[in-house]
Each structure stands twice: as structure tokens, then as C-alpha cells.
Amino acid sequence: MYKNLRSFINQLRQDKDLVEIDAPVDPYLELAEIHRRVIAEEGPALLFTNVKGSNFPVVTNLFGTPRRVELAFGSRPEQLMKQIVDLSHKLMPPTPKALWGERKLLGELFKIGLQSVPPSKAPVLESRQEKVDVTKLPVITSWQEDGGPFFTLPLVYTQHPETKQHNLGMYRMQVFDRQTTGMHWQIHKGGGFHHYEAEKRNQPLPVRVFLGGPPALIVSAIAPVPEFLPELMLTSLILGEKLPVVKPDGEYPIVAEAEFVISGKVPPHERRLEGPFGDHYGYYSLAHDFPVFHIDQIYHRKDAIYPATIVGKPKQEDYYLGEFLQKLLSPAYPMAMPGIRDLWAYPETGVHALAAAVVRESYQREALVNAFRILGEGQLTLTKFLIVTDQSVSLEDFPRLFETVLERFDPATDLFIINHTSMDTLDYTGRRLNHGSKGILLGTGDPVRQLPSRYVGPDMDGIRQAATYCKGALVLEAAPFTQRPQLAEELLQHYHEPLAEWPMVFLVDDIEAASGQSPFLWTIFTRFDPAHDIYAKTNLIHHHPSYQFPIIVDARMKPGYPDELVVDPDIEKRVNERWNEYFKK
Numbered sequence: 001m002y003k004n005l006r007s008f009i010n011q012l013r014q015d016k017d018l019v020e021i022d023a024p025v026d027p028y029l030e031l032a033e034i035h036r037r038v039i040a041e042e043g044p045a046l047l048f049t050n051v052k053g054s055n056f057p058v059v060t061n062l063f064g065t066p067r068r069v070e071l072a073f074g075s076r077p078e079q080l081m082k083q084i085v086d087l088s089h090k091l092m093p094p095t096p097k098a099l100w101g102e103r104k105l106l107g108e109l110f111k112i113g114l115q116s117v118p119p120s121k122a123p124v125l126e127s128r129q130e131k132v133d134v135t136k137l138p139v140i141t142s143w144q145e146d147g148g149p150f151f152t153l154p155l156v157y158t159q160h161p162e163t164k165q166h167n168l169g170m171y172r173m174q175v176f177d178r179q180t181t182g183m184h185w186q187i188h189k190g191g192g193f194h195h196y197e198a199e200k201r202n203q204p205l206p207v208r209v210f211l212g213g214p215p216a217l218i219v220s221a222i223a224p225v226p227e228f229l230p231e232l233m234l235t236s237l238i239l240g241e242k243l244p245v246v247k248p249d250g251e252y253p254i255v256a257e258a259e260f261v262i263s264g265k266v267p268p269h270e271r272r273l274e275g276p277f278g279d280h281y282g283y284y285s286l287a288h289d290f291p292v293f294h295i296d297q298i299y300h301r302k303d304a305i306y307p308a309t310i311v312g313k314p315k316q317e318d319y320y321l322g323e324f325l326q327k328l329l330s331p332a333y334p335m336a337m338p339g340i341r342d343l344w345a346y347p348e349t350g351v352h353a354l355a356a357a358v359v360r361e362s363y364q365r366e367a368l369v370n371a372f373r374i375l376g377e378g379q380l381t382l383t384k385f386l387i388v389t390d391q392s393v394s395l396e397d398f399p400r401l402f403e404t405v406l407e408r409f410d411p412a413t414d415l416f417i418i419n420h421t422s423m424d425t426l427d428y429t430g431r432r433l434n435h436g437s438k439g440i441l442l443g444t445g446d447p448v449r450q451l452p453s454r455y456v457g458p459d460m461d462g463i464r465q466a467a468t469y470c471k472g473a474l475v476l477e478a479a480p481f482t483q484r485p486q487l488a489e490e491l492l493q494h495y496h497e498p499l500a501e502w503p504m505v506f507l508v509d510d511i512e513a514a515s516g517q518s519p520f521l522w523t524i525f526t527r528f529d530p531a532h533d534i535y536a537k538t539n540l541i542h543h544h545p546s547y548q549f550p551i552i553v554d555a556r557m558k559p560g561y562p563d564e565l566v567v568d569p570d571i572e573k574r575v576n577e578r579w580n581e582y583f584k585k
Helices: 005-014 029-038 066-073 076-090 096-101 103-107 190-200 214-224 231-239 319-335 366-374 377-383 398-406 487-493 512-516 517-525 569-582
Strands: 017-023 045-048 058-060 112-116 153-157 166-169 180-182 204-212 243-245 260-266 273-274 286-302 342-344 353-358 385-389 415-422 436-443 464-470 473-478 504-508 538-542 544-546 551-554
Touching: 005 017, 005 045, 005 066, 029 045, 029 058, 029 569, 058 487, 066 214, 066 319, 153 190, 153 214, 166 190, 166 214, 166 231, 190 204, 214 231, 214 319, 231 243, 319 342, 342 366, 353 366, 366 385, 366 436, 398 436, 398 464, 398 517, 415 544, 464 512, 473 512, 487 504, 487 551, 504 512, 504 517, 512 517
Parallel strands: 017 045, 112 243, 353 385, 385 436, 473 504, 504 551
Antiparallel strands: 045 058, 153 166, 153 204, 180 286, 204 260, 260 286, 273 286, 342 353, 415 436, 464 473, 538 544
16 A cells, blocks of 8 residues: 555656656646646546746646546555454454454554654655745646635644544635635535534634645545544554554644645634635536635655646546545445435535435335435535435446336335435535535336337427437436426426326436436436425325426526536647646557
């Protein structure tokens, strides 16, 4: 396993899966566009050695293919996680015989933890900025409407002011000036909880930000682990050995093998406008007030490499890391939630917009109990739409899952829309920051219908084209929402009969949404809020809305939604003209 960033880079270089670009590259937009084109072709990692305005090289696209993710972490963490889960069953209750039988695995677990090393053994402390100036780092600007340059792979370490329980999270940081950045702590993130507790006490919250380090450290920072599971312990588990740290007296630990460590404080009750930022949903998140990070010290390796990533419309690096994390943590779901057989959040939708689960239904409606359990668990609380079945089906194959559910779905009893809930900060479909609604769709038991596969009804006013995404799911390219805002209701009124055989109908701006899993999931689930945008003929029976087919989802772009991310034409032209300079033959 790789103990630091450079050992992984060296392996990629040996494998000819890394390209060094020595042509001068601007961190403002140009670098990001090069990266986007390479990752779209599942190309190599990129090391930019001549970045304008900085003496530090920049590495990107480290995790931009399944192969590189597998190389970075291997199969050992996944196997060990399964063994740990099995261990919890075998050792209940613990007996000498049972403990002896699991001595090898227990020996592995004793290797997990932190190893204190002296400062002289910490490469990250080799150099110190005499005068703090974060602008000397090659912080990139990815999209033309971004509010400024952003750290995109910062590993932000904080501790609870009283319990000292730690959190390592990845929160974007906008550079404001030489000594201050934004701190994008969202409502559901561990660092935000720690800041909330410090602010209640009118105290500043100390913060350390690591850049680089072992790949395991990077992936641990984005892992949706329960609050009680320390991310540094997860790093150690993935590494298979103790994580070397320097422990200054009374201060936060310093990861010895990081490339940079930035230390400072976030004061209480200080906010500053942060954003916009082109994020992983594929749109701009807008400018809002967020806490401010004041930097006191910057240390770095003498030959430090600055790690960065580019986010945008899926698939990007976070997509592949998300897949790895879900496979790593999936064995633990049944332990935390006993009725859950399998669970998958879809990175094509920005993760929180859609999840699906295979659950136990040992008694009628237990599936609904399990759905509520999922929506009450950690970051899963921000799931916008949850699909649940008791059938054994691969959740990663969304068309197969969707058909399985639609064959069994009873619209009178199996669709639940819950309004006035929290929503992911980056999802603007709820019309108000952090507020929105949730939907639960159940499909359990035996099939109750055959699904249609082709639309044979009349032409419909306001509809340009029709296509089938999968059986039972009809996609309609419609007039823009600004021209026909009531179109979903009009279709129910005038075309209910020809559409009634379709369980689900989706209104979109472009029929290409029906062309595959990634475009369908991204287009549909990032452009609707259940309470606002689901339409059906409805009767209220004992306080429960009893729906009739078709269920129409209006997934068109609407006023107030942020802009979709589109490359700046001038940057596109510049990169076209310079392409052969970057990649010399």
C-alpha cells in the first residue's frame, strides 16, 4: 500500500499511466479543461510541472479510472471489512476458543492506529513559509463563473471542542487572500458539527488542512462513515499499518507524509460570501455566506506536489472514488441497519439525489420501516429519492432495478412524498437552500403487471419526441418549462388514457436523457424535487395520497435553477490550439 502521494505517482509513472506536462499551463481554467478532456477518455493521471504563478507542480486525475482506484487501494481493504463484520458475529459472545480461532485477524486489527514520530521524521515539516501566503500555491479555478480559485482536495481535520473526537472531511476552500479562505461546511458534515459546537461556546475552532498524503487518507476524508468511526482509523485500516503522525503538545496531529499542512482557526460568528462554484452535480452552486478560515502557518515538503481534482458533470474522479467507498463500506450496512441487504447511492446523480436498497420484508410493509431507517442514518438523511425492493437485484444496474420495482409498485400505497425536509446544500431543486422534500418508492413481492416497452398513443401537444428508457419508464422531450409550466397537469387532463399504462413518465428538455443510465440519472434526479415536480391523479384516503398511473416527473430546467456547467469558448479554443504542446509526440 502507498504510504504517500509520490510513491503512488511513481508507480503510475512506471506503469506509463502518468503524463508529465512541462508546457506552461495557467491554473485559471486552462489546467481544468485539459484534465476534463483526459478523464473523459479514461486517460492517464496528469502531472503539470510548469504551472504559471507557482513553483509547485500540480497532479490531477489520480483516481480517474477503475484501474487506478484498484491500484491505489487494492482488494485488501474490502476483504478486511468483510472479515471484521463476520468477526462481530463470531465473537458474540467472546470465548477463548473463538478468540483463538480469529487470532490472525485480531492481529491485523492491532496494527490499526496512529504511530507518533518525531518532527525530524515528518517530511511535511521540511519547509515552512516565513510569511503566510496561500496564493503561492497553484490553487486552480475550474469554471469561468467560479467565485475564485478553490482548493478541491483539502483534507480538513477538526476536533469536537469537548469530546476531542476528530473528523477528517473534504470541504472546498475558496481563496480570498493570502491568509484567508472560505470553509464550505455543509449542514450535515462533521467539521460543520464541530464548528457549531465551538460557536455555541463563542470559541474559535482550530483547523489543520492536509494536502496529499497516502491515497488512503484522501479516500477516508470523503467516506460517509458514521460519526463514531474516526477517519484516521479508517486510513490506517486501508493502509494495513499505523498512520505516522507528529503530535505537538496540546495541538492537532500532523500527518507526517502529507505534501502540505495548513494550520489556522475558524472564528465564531464570522461569515463571508463564498462561491459560486461548479460542483459535482454538474451545475454551479451559488454564492452563500460560509465560515472563514484564518491561516497561521503553512508547512510543506521541500519538493511538494500540489494535488487537485476537477468536479463537474459526472463522471469525474469522485465518481470512481464513490464506487470504491460504497463497495468497501457495504458489508457494514447490515450490521448498522439489520434489515438492509444492499444499498447503493448513485454517483451519476451527485450521490444524495438518488439511492436504492434491497431490504428484508419478513412481514408486510417492513420495507417501509427499512426505508425510514435508511433516511435516518448519517449522510443518508439527505437522500432525496429512495427506491426500495425486497428482490435480489444488482442495484448498480439501474434499468433492471427500475423494471423490477415498477412491475411490483402499487401507486395507491407505494409512493410516499415527504415535504418540508432538509436537502443537500448543493441541490437547488428544493427552491430554498438546504430545504426540500423526499420521495420513497417501494416495489416488493410478486410482479403485478407487465410493463409497456413502446409508446403507441397519439401525438401530444407540447411534446416533441418520445422514447423508452426502460420498460415502464417513458421519457418525453417537452417544450421548455418557461413556455409551458403547467404541461404535466395538461398531460394528465388530456392524455391520461394513452399514458395510463406507463407507471412513470418523465418530462425532459432533451430526449438524449433516455440514451443510457448516466444521462438518464443525471438529467432526471438533479432536476426535480418530489414535492414540487411529481404529478398524478390523486385521492386522499385516510390521510394518505392514493396515486394513479401515470406518475409524471417534471425534470425540465426551471427558473431559479443554477446554470449547467459549460466550458468557456475562449478556453476551449486555447486548449485546442495548444493540445500538441501539452502532449508532445
